[in-house]
Structure formats: C-alpha cells, structure tokens
Amino acid sequence: MGMTLTEKILARASGMQCVHPGDNVWVQADILMTHDVCGPGTIGILKREFGKNAKVFDRNKIVFTPDHYIFTKDEMCLRNIDTCRAFAKEQELPYFYDPGTSSYSGVCHVTLPEKGHCRPGEVVFGTDSHTCTYGAFGEFSTGIGNTDAAFVMGTGKLLVKVPASMKFVFDGKFPKGVMGKDVILRVIGDIGVEGGTYRAMEFAGSAIAGLSMEERMTICNMAIEGGAKNGIIAPDAVTLEYVNRRNVSGKKYECVYSDPDANYFSTRTYRAEELVPCVALAHSPDNYAATKDCSDRKVDRAYVGSCTGGKISDFAAAAEILNGRKVAVPTYLVPATVEVAAAFDTVKIAGKTLAHIFAEAGCLPPAPPSCAACLGGPQDTFGRTNGNEVCISTTNRNFIGRMGSKSAQVILASPYTVAASAVTGRITDPREFL
Amino acid sequence: MNVITGKIFVVGDNIDTDQIIPAHYLNLVPTNPSELEQLGSHALSGLPDALGRFVPEGAMKTPYTIIVGGRNFGCGSSREHAPISIGAAGAKAVVAESYARIFFRNCIATGALYPVESDRRICDEAKTGDEAVLDMGAGTLTLTASGKSFQVRPIGAAKDVIDNGGLFEHARKSGMLK
Known part of the structure; x- marks a missing residue:
C-alpha cells in the first residue's frame, strides 16, 4: 500500500x-x-x-x-x-x-x-x-x-x-469572485468544525493547482478550523x-x-465552478452561508488583516473592489507583514497604488503589521471590538469574544466579500462589483 | 489518581480556547507562579455570561472540580494557557464527548487536567453545581444526588503521563530523560 x-x-x-x-x-x-x-x-x-x-x-x-x-x-x-x-x-x-x-x-x-x-x-x-x-x-x-x-x-x-x-479535490477553475477563503469556508461548512479532528486535510485538483501560493496558504491556514492536525x-x-x-x-x-495507491480516510470531489462567495456567520467557522443569501444583514465595520487574510493578494483583492468606491462603515486594514505594508505603495490597480485606493475609499489609515484585532488582544489594539459591533472580517475565527468583545459578532469572509460589504454596509456578494 | 469528587460545571459544544482563556490574558506567562495563579482566576471567563462564572468574581480559585462539556471541547488555539488556566483554578478533569486535538494533547503534556471522554451527552443530563464522582478506574461519572451513572472511556497510556505531572516528569520517571 x-x-x-x-x-x-x-x-x-x-x-x-x-x-x-x-x-x-x-x-x-x-x-x-x-x-x-x-x-x-x-x-x-x-x-x-x-x-x-x-x-x-x-x-x-x-x-x-x-x-x-x-x-x-x-x-x-x-x-x-x-x-x-x-x-x-x-x-x-x-x-x-x-x-x-x-x-x-x-x-x-x-x-x-x-x-x-x-x-x-x-x-x-x-x-x-x-x-x-x-x-x-x-x-x-x-x-x-x-x-x-x-x-x-x-x-x-x-x-x-x-x-x-x-x-x-477541486476540479476545473474557480469562478471570478471566489477566493481561497471561500474554498476553505465551504469545506469547513461541509465537514463541520470537528470534521477533520486527528486528520490531515489534503487539497488537490486542477482548480487548486491554478491558485497562487498566497491563496493556497489561506486554504491550509484554516485546516485547524476543521479540527485537522x-x-x-x-x-x-x-x-x-x-x-x-x-x-x-x-x-x-x-x-x-x-x-x-495511497489510502485516504475519505475523498470529497467538488466542481470548482459550483463554488460561490460565502461567509461564516457568528459564532462558528462552520456556520456557512452563501453571501447572496444573507445580503439583508447589516455590518458595522470591516476588517482586512491577519495570517489568513492580510497578505498582498488579499489587499489587492480588496482594492479591486474599493477602487473608485467609498466605504460605508469603518474599515480597518492591518497588513500581515512589513513586506505586505510596503506593497501598499508599490502594487497598483488601474494605475493607483493600494494605499491611494484605500485612502480615497475612506478606509482608516492602515495599522502597522501585526496580528492586531484578529484575536482581540490588549484594550488598545487597533480594530478591537469593544461593544456589540458586527464585524465582517478576513480573519479565521468568529468565536464569541474572538475580536475582543463578547457582545460583538464576527462574520468571516474573503477580502472580496469584506470589501464589497464595506461599501454597502451589509453582507454583499462581491460579484456585484467585479 | 483514579477518583475525583466534587462539584461539576456544565457547558455545551465547541467550547473554544478564546472562551476558556480570552486572548487579552495571554500576556500572562504560565511559567511565572503568580501569573499562573492569575490565569487560573480568569479560566472560562470568555463564556457567555448566562452560563455563570466558573471562578467567582474576585476569587482566584473555582468551586468546581470537574467540567462537563459536549463535543469538540477546547477547539481553536494551541494556547497551552487553556488547560493550564483550568488546572490553576483548581479543577482536575474535563468530561466531554470529544476534544479538539491540540487541547487534548496540551492536557497531557502539561499534566494540568484529565481529558476524559464520555459516550453519552452528560452535559444535557446534569447541571452546574451538581456533586459528582469521576472514577477513572471504574470508567464512570456518577451524579451523587440522583445516583445516575455514565460510562467514560479510559484515557489509556496518557493517564500515566498526567498522573506523573506531565510530559517532562513522566519522561524522567520512566527513564526517557535524565
């Protein structure tokens, strides 16, 4: 064997x-x-x-x-x-x-x-x-x-x-508007937060092969949210x-x-074209919903950052949506690293830097790179929830109190969906803007 | 240790490490004795208020000896502060239907807590404050007042590690480490 x-x-x-x-x-x-x-x-x-x-x-x-x-x-x-x-x-x-x-x-x-x-x-x-x-x-x-x-x-x-x-296994090609985050939220939604306990989660197929390293990192990053080793x-x-x-x-x-001839505990096969932008509603990463099915839900703030969703391609995706638009809710940006922060001034979309796009859109000035409010942290942490906010976020966990306040709600989503929701002030399918 | 007796504290499914020890307390370093004690005083303080307090306001220790939970207890972070804070508060064991992998392993490595698995969903049949006897030798958790008894599974070889006080003590006592 x-x-x-x-x-x-x-x-x-x-x-x-x-x-x-x-x-x-x-x-x-x-x-x-x-x-x-x-x-x-x-x-x-x-x-x-x-x-x-x-x-x-x-x-x-x-x-x-x-x-x-x-x-x-x-x-x-x-x-x-x-x-x-x-x-x-x-x-x-x-x-x-x-x-x-x-x-x-x-x-x-x-x-x-x-x-x-x-x-x-x-x-x-x-x-x-x-x-x-x-x-x-x-x-x-x-x-x-x-x-x-x-x-x-x-x-x-x-x-x-x-x-x-x-x-x-994901065969085919992910449609426009679907990111690595949507892939892993879908998987966790399907298997549940303990569906992968004591297991390895191996991702394969032509659609995965078509992803950048940063998108692959987003997927593997949240294997733990399925309980996997x-x-x-x-x-x-x-x-x-x-x-x-x-x-x-x-x-x-x-x-x-x-x-x-390797032996697998289980195999699930997806047609990549069937995936859609999605969210995990509070308070569990397996609380899956298609973004278009919860567009009546209001959000109070948006957050782009963390190991899961604070990489260069994550901010580029957010900027693709925010370019030429204004945010309707406070929007917090925390680049994961110094290299990501530097890319705000070098990576351009339609001739404008990410920094320029974010400033024009009315986002809060970006914080210096760190984990910041992904896990709440000390009281003075940038972006920390301190009341009953509903925060849509590119981070990885939406447990009770995860971003600071026990009364707050965290909704997990891709940078596309977070940016689209920031523009409208409610959960929004990014394909409306792409 | 085979028999643990005391009051139980009952919670539900997916009690994550942020509820067990909220992240703003991770500035406390568990290897400093006074900070370990403080971590204990904050154990389970991230739970919704409706579940009541595991450690009473102003106290450093919990009146509860055993936590009874549902599925996937300890999911989330690898923070060892989670089992350690529960142990530092004075509790000895968790009895749950299943555990998140890292939490389970951290219980054993630190020797802080016995993570015991139950077949039945005891958390639906017991309430916080009930007196209970956990007998790991007999494989039972018995509610004292009603006499109702539930089967629990043996922890296996990992129990010796916890009995010995964690990975390093066990390794020394068994001659693996000098």
Missing part, C-alpha cells in the same frame, strides 16, 4: 520506511516557530526542564517571530517581547524578527514563507494553531503547546501520531517558483508526493 503526502513526510522525518495512520512516531523537526505570546512560556519550560544554561537543539532551526501584541502600551506584553529578545540574543538566534528594528516582519504565518523558511517535504512545529498554513508548501506543519515546543526546542524531536488523510497541498511549479526565489539558506529540500 502506498502512502499519502503527509504519511511520506512523517515516515522520512522519523527514519521509517513506512508509517500508517495511528502510528506514534518520533519526528525530527526542520523548523520550530514561536512568537511573543507562547515564546516566553516555552522558554520558561526549556530552562526549567533542561537547566538555565540550556541551548536550543539547532539555532538555525528556530524561527522567532514576535507578532501578536506588539503595538501596545501594555507593560506585560512589552515585557514578553523583551523576554523573547533576551533569549534570541543569549542563544544567538539568526532568525529573530525583532520588533522596533529593521528586522521586524510581523505575522508569523506570512513571515515564514516570505523569509524563505518554508520548503516542501519538511516538518514544521509552531506554538500557534495556524501553523498548518505552511502545508501550502507541501510540508507537514502543525500547531503545538508550550510544553511540546520546549521539548522540541531542547531535543529537536516530537512524538507525533500519524493522521489519516482526508482528500478534497495539518492541511497540505502537493508542491508543483508554482510552489517551487516561490520557494526557490526565497529559500533563506539555499537549503536543499526534496519534494514529496502522494502515491497513486
């Missing part, structure tokens, strides 16, 4: 010829990612368990990206960044993206790809559930807690149960073009593909 992409990567990383779903194997990590929210706790455990002079297993394999609570006056948050900084210095970490310096980048899940830390066939662990994003590059990538992360930091290894794979897409020419342009160390890697 052949192996799936996920099984093959885990077999290789554990030195096994073959692994099966349910096997527990010790996996060698290629990258451990952590940030300001979980980094200090992870460091605390590393020192407690391995001694105060403990060293990380390989300083070239730690990627440290403070990104959550950066632009705040909260003293505890600032202390946590200092803790990260002191550790990075002590351990001489080459990949510490330090806030307040020219090396700062922003949101981890966009930083790792941009800075060349994502390569096909590798294994990434990260102290963040959306670590599954990097599966877009054909690697195994999953979120872990501080204790497991400290174990990886000290030993380079982690015990992993091999997940069975669920395959989602990892999301993954086989590498192809699009992947290699991106990876080879950025690969930080020129590190060698080997692409891995599912065997033709």
Whole structure:
C-alpha cells in the first residue's frame, strides 16, 4: 500500500520506511516557530526542564517571530517581547524578527514563507494553531503547546501520531469572485468544525493547482478550523517558483508526493465552478452561508488583516473592489507583514497604488503589521471590538469574544466579500462589483 | 489518581480556547507562579455570561472540580494557557464527548487536567453545581444526588503521563530523560 503526502513526510522525518495512520512516531523537526505570546512560556519550560544554561537543539532551526501584541502600551506584553529578545540574543538566534528594528516582519504565518523558511517535504512545529498554513508548501506543519515546543526546542524531536488523510479535490477553475477563503469556508461548512479532528486535510485538483501560493496558504491556514492536525497541498511549479526565489539558506529540500495507491480516510470531489462567495456567520467557522443569501444583514465595520487574510493578494483583492468606491462603515486594514505594508505603495490597480485606493475609499489609515484585532488582544489594539459591533472580517475565527468583545459578532469572509460589504454596509456578494 | 469528587460545571459544544482563556490574558506567562495563579482566576471567563462564572468574581480559585462539556471541547488555539488556566483554578478533569486535538494533547503534556471522554451527552443530563464522582478506574461519572451513572472511556497510556505531572516528569520517571 502506498502512502499519502503527509504519511511520506512523517515516515522520512522519523527514519521509517513506512508509517500508517495511528502510528506514534518520533519526528525530527526542520523548523520550530514561536512568537511573543507562547515564546516566553516555552522558554520558561526549556530552562526549567533542561537547566538555565540550556541551548536550543539547532539555532538555525528556530524561527522567532514576535507578532501578536506588539503595538501596545501594555507593560506585560512589552515585557514578553523583551523576554523573547533576551533569549534570541543569549542563544544567538539568526532568525529573530525583532520588533522596533529593521528586522521586524510581523505575522508569523506570512513571515515564514516570505523569509524563505518554508520548503516542501519538511516538518514544521509552531506554538500557534495556524501553523498548518505552511502545508501550502507541501510540508507537514502543525500547531503545538508550550510544553511540546520546549521539548522540541531542547531535543529537536516530537512524538507525533500519524493522521489519516482526508482528500478534497477541486476540479476545473474557480469562478471570478471566489477566493481561497471561500474554498476553505465551504469545506469547513461541509465537514463541520470537528470534521477533520486527528486528520490531515489534503487539497488537490486542477482548480487548486491554478491558485497562487498566497491563496493556497489561506486554504491550509484554516485546516485547524476543521479540527485537522495539518492541511497540505502537493508542491508543483508554482510552489517551487516561490520557494526557490526565497529559500533563506539555499537549503536543499526534496519534494514529496502522494502515491497513486495511497489510502485516504475519505475523498470529497467538488466542481470548482459550483463554488460561490460565502461567509461564516457568528459564532462558528462552520456556520456557512452563501453571501447572496444573507445580503439583508447589516455590518458595522470591516476588517482586512491577519495570517489568513492580510497578505498582498488579499489587499489587492480588496482594492479591486474599493477602487473608485467609498466605504460605508469603518474599515480597518492591518497588513500581515512589513513586506505586505510596503506593497501598499508599490502594487497598483488601474494605475493607483493600494494605499491611494484605500485612502480615497475612506478606509482608516492602515495599522502597522501585526496580528492586531484578529484575536482581540490588549484594550488598545487597533480594530478591537469593544461593544456589540458586527464585524465582517478576513480573519479565521468568529468565536464569541474572538475580536475582543463578547457582545460583538464576527462574520468571516474573503477580502472580496469584506470589501464589497464595506461599501454597502451589509453582507454583499462581491460579484456585484467585479 | 483514579477518583475525583466534587462539584461539576456544565457547558455545551465547541467550547473554544478564546472562551476558556480570552486572548487579552495571554500576556500572562504560565511559567511565572503568580501569573499562573492569575490565569487560573480568569479560566472560562470568555463564556457567555448566562452560563455563570466558573471562578467567582474576585476569587482566584473555582468551586468546581470537574467540567462537563459536549463535543469538540477546547477547539481553536494551541494556547497551552487553556488547560493550564483550568488546572490553576483548581479543577482536575474535563468530561466531554470529544476534544479538539491540540487541547487534548496540551492536557497531557502539561499534566494540568484529565481529558476524559464520555459516550453519552452528560452535559444535557446534569447541571452546574451538581456533586459528582469521576472514577477513572471504574470508567464512570456518577451524579451523587440522583445516583445516575455514565460510562467514560479510559484515557489509556496518557493517564500515566498526567498522573506523573506531565510530559517532562513522566519522561524522567520512566527513564526517557535524565
């Protein structure tokens, strides 16, 4: 019996010829990612368990990206960044993206790809559930807690149960107006928020192959919202073009593909043409509705940002809608990284920069790159809900209180749908404007 | 530990990590003892107000020993602060129909909580404040007042890890780590 992409990567990383779903194997990590929210706790455990002079297993394999609570006056948050900084210095970490310096980048899940830390066939662990994003590059990538992360930091290894794979095949071509976000919201709507628990979600088919890396990242990013251990897409020419342009160390890697006779837990096949712009209504990512079916619902604010929906192509999509139009509700823009923020002044649509389009449309001035209000955060966080707002957002979670206030509602949607809804002040199918 | 006795706190399905520990408390670092205690005082403070408070206003500890939930308990973030805050508040176990993967694993790695699975939907048949006995040896959760008993599944080898106080302690006691 052949192996799936996920099984093959885990077999290789554990030195096994073959692994099966349910096997527990010790996996060698290629990258451990952590940030300001979980980094200090992870460091605390590393020192407690391995001694105060403990060293990380390989300083070239730690990627440290403070990104959550950066632009705040909260003293505890600032202390946590200092803790990260002191550790990075002590351990001489080459990949510490330090806030307040020219090396700062922003949101981890966009930083790792941009800075060349994502390569096909590798294994990434990260102290963040959306670590599954990097599966877009054909690697195994999953979120872990501080204790497991400290174990990886000290030993380079982690015990992993091999997940069975669920395959989602999209044949054809996605229609205009449908983005990666619509694809993953549809899948989560179909399988439910625990439909992928203990599984790998593998996305395949000609429509997926037709997507950019950033769109693939959006899809894999939200595998966790289906409960999955990892999301993954086989590498192809699009992947290699991106990876080879950025690969930080020129590190060698080997692409891995599912065997033709691999065994899947389940397979769902979609005709890409049938997908439509959609939303997940409050308070669950599986609360699927076609955008056109809820156009009577008003929104109080719009938010474009986060690892899921704060990339260059996300803002370009929003700008495509907002060009020459005015927003009807406060519209918050938070580029995921410094590179994305810089693109506001370089990427043009119809001869106008994104920055120009957003300003003309009446959006609030963009915030500096970070996770910002995607997960609420300290009281002074840009875009945080503090009352009973209804916020339509390109982010990934709409749990009660997720963006700050327990009384607020968060509606998840693509950048197209968020921008179209910002223009009208109600949930709006972006195809009306495209 | 096999038997846990005390009051239960009842919640429903998909209790996510933002409800267990809202993100603005993630500035607290769990390896600092005083901050761990504070995390405990905020455990489950993101729940809708109608469900009542797990930790009373102004208190640091919870009067509840066992949380009873529905499906997909602990979904969302990988924040280890979630199981840790519940444990720091003084609760010992969660009994739910199913768990989100990372939360379940974090319970074991930290040794903070026993994540016990039930076949029945106990959360529909019990109410917050009921006294109960969770017997992990016998595989039962029994409501003291009514005597009603529900089967729970064994946690398996992971129970030893929690008994020993988490991944590192277990690794040392079993000779995997020095």
